[in-house]
Amino acid sequence: MNDVVRALTDALGEGSVLTGEAVAQRATSYWDAAPTRALAIVRPRDTAELAEAMAICHRFDQPVCTQGGKTGCAAGAASTEREVIISLERMNRIEAIDTIGATATVQAGVTLQALQEAAREHELLFALDLGARGSCTIGGNVATNAGGINVLRYGMMRNLVLGLEAVLADGTVLSSMNEMLKNNAGYDLKQLMIGTEGTLGIVTRVVVRLAPLPTSCNAAMVACADFDRVTTLLQRAQRDLGGTLSAFEVMWNNYYTAATEPGGHRPPMPREHPFYVLLQAEGGDPGADATRFERLLEQTLDSGLIEDAVIPQSETERRALWEVRENFEAMLAGRKTFLYDVSLPIRCMADYADEVAQRIHARWPQGRAIMFGHIADGNLHLFVQPESPDADHDASDEAVYGPLKAIGGSVSAEHGIGVEKRGWLGWSRNETELALMRTLKHALDPRNLLNPGRVIEL
């Protein structure tokens, strides 16, 4: 046992510091079953213990890797054998729910789903939602500024965080547990911890904003003849549904046909339409909300804005529509696939999609770029399937990221940079921005102890 691990064990107790086989028997992440590599896993029970652990690491110049639910898509929480892991797994307490102020105060290790359920018990909604809800943690959601399927209506995690507490690189506790929607007393320091992927501090506790629980939910899948009609439909839905539109998920024809191939999902409507949109609205007035939603569909059908519409007649049918959009495992099975999460101005999206498809086709004549995404957020996901033994990841990245630079797009809409996208950060950020990121990192973590090598190269 080396000196720093001994010091950590002396300070926190043996049960709080795992080493050897107890480390190796854990998987690296949700995406990587390889054994975890690390000097030790420290599992503090509260902020004071975590601060003490970080002060020790600081004294020994020991780099740390912070772990929440390990579901991140950019390998930011994959540790190296030279790092000590700080795991938030035992800091998973929901401390308070304030029904008057509509806030919740939680430790960072609480899972997203646990918070959603606790809020629901008080007839309140914690609006962040994404596929990893059962495993991902609120601290990780803060660190990665998580997005997901409700961003259009409620914003990203940044917009839901009112206050937070974090441990800085030297073990200092930064407590900014603000509970109010408005607080302009000096710099808003929590912004330093949101979306910086644990490189400037370790989030330990969070105050989040809750919303009233919707009492109505209306959904439909519709088909559009071209992308212009898709964006016009989005504008109409936003205006006519009066702030209740909560999801607007677009599938290109190649996504829809792949998802509904024989053996896959039953197609809710014919497979020849160029675009499919799954839209959903949630409100507080069940009768009027349903009337308004159906009126929108009727009017857009009559005017030719949409070609076809399927309205689910039960919760089971509504779930089946969502399955087409969310469950794409069969599409990936047995095929080499590169996954992407980009954002770009909506007005550029149709041309961008065409250009990427052409680039992929030029490189791999049998290949395809399957497209879908949260279009209202400017967020497109792509599955590039080269269908070729010459399946070079870099060439695929070039095809997908190349056209983004000229149109101000981003190589990461919601997944963050972590380690995997670090080499591409310069395609979305200019030299001045990168220099300023380094200035911040140097100012807050001059010894480069917090998640070193993630996000930016120093």
Next chain:
Amino acid sequence: MNDVVRALTDALGEGSVLTGEAVAQRATSYWDAAPTRALAIVRPRDTAELAEAMAICHRFDQPVCTQGGKTGCAAGAASTEREVIISLERMNRIEAIDTIGATATVQAGVTLQALQEAAREHELLFALDLGARGSCTIGGNVATNAGGINVLRYGMMRNLVLGLEAVLADGTVLSSMNEMLKNNAGYDLKQLMIGTEGTLGIVTRVVVRLAPLPTSCNAAMVACADFDRVTTLLQRAQRDLGGTLSAFEVMWNNYYTAATEPGGHRPPMPREHPFYVLLQAEGGDPGADATRFERLLEQTLDSGLIEDAVIPQSETERRALWEVRENFEAMLAGRKTFLYDVSLPIRCMADYADEVAQRIHARWPQGRAIMFGHIADGNLHLFVQPESPDADHDASDEAVYGPLKAIGGSVSAEHGIGVEKRGWLGWSRNETELALMRTLKHALDPRNLLNPGRVIEL
């Protein structure tokens, strides 16, 4: 003419640099008619000129004071005779409105109202709104993270800014003109410029988010017997109005009676109720929105949650209700008044209001603390009128700010710190927070050239 002013004039031309009488003939701010004191007023026409001016100031170690509309409430834009003013007055161009992405790109010197009107021409809403709309600028709104009357629904300015460009202390241009709702490519550097009151950079251009223009507006003034009923009404309105509630303004009895004294506003309802609430909802479905709004009022009247309700029957009547809330000049005329803008958890608000009233009364038996505010945001405004020749501002501050510390309240909800509240910043922020603010200031502006002395003491 001193060296720095000569260098600025040589670089930008005489028309761009005002000195002497041309400086003194301008008022210090909207609130202070005294002549402006400054070495010069620099009026760049674009970002390149502003960057050049800042590079010159940096070379001469010359402090600058940035001015937008000069309507700020904390004297942040009041210059000293040792500063050069950078005025954004000639950078007032609306560059683009993207109706598909629902964004606007503007120079920082555009007034809030000009942007609101430009958006409206495209049937879009720029949702920030506050009394100074005709004079305040978008750059100032960003620098102070402006709040106002729509925060409940649309968030503060921070939530409306997608991208920005700023000139740093050494004249470097930081361009982060993101247009997407989602962009997690590294640190979100615009957060450094939002709400930092020009102390870390000078905002030159901004991309903001627009919303669909509402097509319905329903308002009412209601009366409640106690504060518990006020907060229960807020919860009911948020739930039942399905996301359309846009304003929830509360007036304590002493505000309402003062506003409706003989010679003031005509009282819309009797003056004996403990609390009055002006609530407003804006949606996209005029018929159903009105029905739902009226149903809420009927149900809450029936259940005793509200005592009385007035629904305006015309736009003129609706404006008259808002006048009671917004036009309080008569209440202040001829009376020594100290103004406050605090925020605190809503659950603490009734007790806090009582305690402040008692403290004021104990200090000045004839005095009063008039209260009203954006309650849903945790934001309370107070007018303290000592009605005494012994009208000590510090004693009043003590009475208002004193009880905030224990309940996690803020000495500034939306007005910022500027110069005037700097001495009280420590009541809302702890030593670790203040130290981290200084770390940021040192990292981005080591020579302390940008709005020196504002927000934090170094």
